[in-house]
Amino acid sequence: MSGALVRMGAIVRKEFRHLGRDPRMLLAVVITPVIQLLLFAYAISFDVENVPTIVIDLDRTPTSRSYLEKYEASPFFEVVEHGSTLADVDDAFDHNTARVAVVISAGFARTLDGGGQAQVAVLVDGSEPTAAKVAQTYSVALNQLYTQQLTRAWADAQGLDLSSLGMLEPRVRTWYNPERRSSDFLIPGLMVVIIAIVTVQQTAVTLVRERDLGTQEQLEVSPMRRIELMVGKLLPWTLIAFLDVVMITLLGRALFGIPLRGQPVALALGAALFVFASLGMGLLISAIAPSMDTANIIALLIAFLPSFLLSGFAFDLAQVPIVLQWLAYAFPAQYMVTISRAVFLKGAGVADLWPEFAALAAYAAVMLGISSLLYGRRSSR
């Protein structure tokens, strides 16, 4: 046993030496995650604030003006233009000067005063779907708010006490991320993308390099067992992946105030399972890739793209085509994104997330199993 430890230690020490000697690799696994974190958190923002808005008041009454003041006062809308005809909306959308248009048709005040249902057209530029969706939600909420005010004003005028009247009052609140800050949402997901890149890519490439150098052949004739070599190879990358997890958690907290509401142990367990699944994927690539370049490209295809696009990190999986949803089930990233967000934002624990943990564990077992089989078959050819 002590012999096995010495042999694994030799591999681990050597892996860290490679890392220390190769500034590019060090950059890729330590500095790049930080840069990505800053880049994603600052530059890519799904926050919806100050949506440029054009208002067209065809009614021109005190009532219509008081309605429009609601938009002026809201932090979500910024009234940038007062138009006079519908053609102005086209113009504003075409020139990207506005993304939302609020059109009050003539007769708005009269209809309201007459107890009728007045209509306000809210036009949303759908070319930026996230902003469009949020803007739409807010304008609906605004309308409801205004309707309530109108109702209350009407009731007051009639001398009625509304408290005796059962009324439905919608109150929309966002839990877990009440301010709907996209960094809260992005950073736990980004952690997953970064782990996937570091582990899959580096494992895939280092093992192929070992084969190119002839050192794998050399190790095969030595007393080193295959399992010792694999553990020795995977251990350093596991440590580095965890270093990245800790780094992102701390930076996320320090710079963006991302809360870690759940049990750190749940996050660590999820990260460990996800790292093993990713390492298994890296080993699999290295077992089948004929060259470093191929290994790099396959790693990009099966590690980076799915964890970026099909994990729910950037796009809501419920909104992608069904085929892609099924494809997403085939990659471990989406389970980890779910775990990461639930632990960070919802304060979830292991018990809440057992299906995801089970999926990751199964994935890790299958990946490591297949790759060690392939690895063994290749070496006995």
Place this chain on the structure above:
Amino acid sequence: MTDRPDDVPRPPEKDAGAEPAISLRGLTKTFGDFTAVDGIDLDVPRGQIFGFLGPNGSGKTTTIRMLTGTLRPRAGTARVLGVDVVRHPDRVKRRIGYMSQKFALFEDMTVDENLRFYAGVYDLPAERFAAQREYVLRMADLVGREDELTRNLSVGWRQRLALGAATIHSPELLFLDEPTSGVDPVARRQFWDLLYDLASRGVTLFVTTHYMDEAAHCNRLAFIYRGRIIADGSPSEIRSEHMDQRILDISTPDVDAVLPWLEAADDVQEAYLSGASLHAVVAADSPLTPAALTGRLAAAGFARPDVVEVPATIEDVFVNLVARHR
């Protein structure tokens, strides 16, 4: 060259009564329909330099991989240092060493770190590594360059370092797969001196090469061609047993034109390039003399060539063996 310090464990001394270092019977390996090694029998005595010769793709590396326990044969038995290596590859791994033409060194690590890594791979105790490291550094003439990156060493140094790394655990039997490929002649010469030194200490060396001039350095040889052993024995045995023809050496500036002419000539069995000149193989009882061949070549319009009869080299024997088995 320096002597190995006395406190370093030496490989066991040659023992005439001991089992051969390698003993193969009917060893076969197939890949799909392709038979890479076809039922070879071979005995390699201990403490010798054994040359395993053959063209690329003839089955040399496949044989070595079966002998080192990394490849399972399809059929046959392989005993290495008295151990059935097919059944118990792990029992022999500490006693054998392996060096390939790739050298298997980490170029981003120093000389010392490479040696330390392989010592770790064989989990050598610290004191044994210290002594062995000393020996390897002196052997490879790398004293004072321990902290140099392997990347910055020339090919000859890297080759010696690779030999040192492959022998860090003092193996009794060392496999060398084309160890001198791509190395300049001076470095090759120095390398063979190191191999002689190892052999003189009782290490058995199993060397594959396609450099025929290196064959003469070996105590015994085996030729493998298309997965079969077509000759084996000492170099002189092989020459006398497998070569009953005469060799005429033709020096001519007109090699490209003379070669096809010789190949077409009735009484020339075989013609090929040998170094800068051409060799023509003629039957032992052929009346063709050097003078007669000179005359015929001159008559055929070639610039007057220089023809002499030479003793057959190992290369001549090999070319003829291959021609016979083709």
